[in-house]
Amino acid sequence: MSQPPLRHRVLGIDPGSRNTGYGVIDTDGQRSICIARGCVRVGQHAWPDRLGLIFDQVAAVVAEHRPHEMAVEQLIFARDATAALKIGQARGAVLCAGLKGGVVVHEYSPKSVKLAVVGTGNAEKFQVQQMVRVLLSLSDQPGEDEADALAIALCHAHSMGIPQRKRAAASWRDFRP
Amino acid sequence: MSQPPLRHRVLGIDPGSRNTGYGVIDTDGQRSICIARGCVRVGQHAWPDRLGLIFDQVAAVVAEHRPHEMAVEQLIFARDATAALKIGQARGAVLCAGLKGGVVVHEYSPKSVKLAVVGTGNAEKFQVQQMVRVLLSLSDQPGEDEADALAIALCHAHSMGIPQRKRAAASWRDFRP
Numbered sequence: 150m151s152q153p154p155l156r157h158r159v160l161g162i163d164p165g166s167r168n169t170g171y172g173v174i175d176t177d178g179q180r181s182i183c184i185a186r187g188c189v190r191v192g193q194h195a196w197p198d199r200l201g202l203i204f205d206q207v208a209a210v211v212a213e214h215r216p217h218e219m220a221v222e223q224l225i226f227a228r229d230a231t232a233a234l235k236i237g238q239a240r241g242a243v244l245c246a247g248l249k250g251g252v253v254v255h256e257y258s259p260k261s262v263k264l265a266v267v268g269t270g271n272a273e274k275f276q277v278q279q280m281v282r283v284l285l286s287l288s289d290q291p292g293e294d295e296a297d298a299l300a301i302a303l304c305h306a307h308s309m310g311i312p313q314r315k316r317a318a319a320s321w322r323d324f325r326p
Numbered sequence: 327m328s329q330p331p332l333r334h335r336v337l338g339i340d341p342g343s344r345n346t347g348y349g350v351i352d353t354d355g356q357r358s359i360c361i362a363r364g365c366v367r368v369g370q371h372a373w374p375d376r377l378g379l380i381f382d383q384v385a386a387v388v389a390e391h392r393p394h395e396m397a398v399e400q401l402i403f404a405r406d407a408t409a410a411l412k413i414g415q416a417r418g419a420v421l422c423a424g425l426k427g428g429v430v431v432h433e434y435s436p437k438s439v440k441l442a443v444v445g446t447g448n449a450e451k452f453q454v455q456q457m458v459r460v461l462l463s464l465s466d467q468p469g470e471d472e473a474d475a476l477a478i479a480l481c482h483a484h485s486m487g488i489p490q491r492k493r494a495a496a497s498w499r500d501f502r503p
Contacts, residue, residue, distance in 0.1 A: 237414020
């Protein structure tokens with residue numbers, strides 16, 4: 150028997166002042182497939198033009214894939230105030246592009262994203278990359294920014310459908326190479 | 327003999343996560359008049375909807391007044407990383423609204439804004455308010471956020487036309503009540 154279609158489309162974004170990863174998944178809260186993934190690279194452009202480019206390219210992803218919801222990592226701390234100010238501006242550009250595209254925005258803490266995808270809140274970057282590859286049956290290992298964005302999208306997908314106990318069971322420990 | 331028209335329109339913005347002051351001036355680099363001023367208040371709205379509202383309202387000011395340039399205060403430090411992250415996002419929304427409206431963005435340090443308008447880089451808020459009122463011949467004292475925005479616009483106007491010596495001469499000391 151064929152499986153029912155995955156009706157919910159989620160855009161995950163990992164904003165940065167140089168690289169902004171994005172990932173689009175279709176999900177029913179338990180099963181998810183990757184629709185698109187990539188990275189908006191603006192490091193070679195002058196500031197503040199970078200913000201306009203981030204806004205445009207995220208707006209283009211929203212226009213092309215029409216996600217129902219957007220999930221972004223909730224930044225609670227940063228290295229210092231200067232770094233926070235830069236990433237804050239990139240984040241503002243990303244959120245505005247989503248909000249202007251009519252997408253509902255959700256925020257998740259970095260710890261809850263790692264917990265949802267890897268099964269531990271202290272996961273390393275390579276564990277997130279590996280688990281995203283396994284959970285979405287990707288043919289290749291996604292880059293760090295793409296993997297983080299897809300992990301945020303998966304975190305939102307999991308929060309929609311899978312009970313806490315089942316989520317904890319599907320952990321890094323089950324899939325590590 | 328009547329004076330030539332003030333052909334250059336500048337939008338000054340003082341972004342904040344609750345209140346974003348704005349001021350529009352027409353200027354020739356020496357004389358300036360106030361065209362519009364106000365404050366986008368979003369403190370009662372939920373986060374991140376505030377960012378969408380800031381973007382929309384700044385975009386509306388840009389669409390209505392068609393400024394040639396936008397001037398924004400360059401934030402170099404903040405109270406802490408959390409505060410920097412919030413103000414950074416508001417700033418991102420403001421800059422995107424300007425860039426999407428086709429406006430060239432300029433940034434000035436808080437010190438250079440105070441120096442340009444009051445004549446000292448360590449000016450107090452009330453001195454900025456008073457000098458903005460005098461320089462633009464306003465009938466009433468502008469609020470803090472509006473005054474800061476108009477001061478940023480005036481700083482940009484001054485940087486266009488008045489030589490350094492003349493700028494230093496037109497200082498707070500000449501106009502204080």
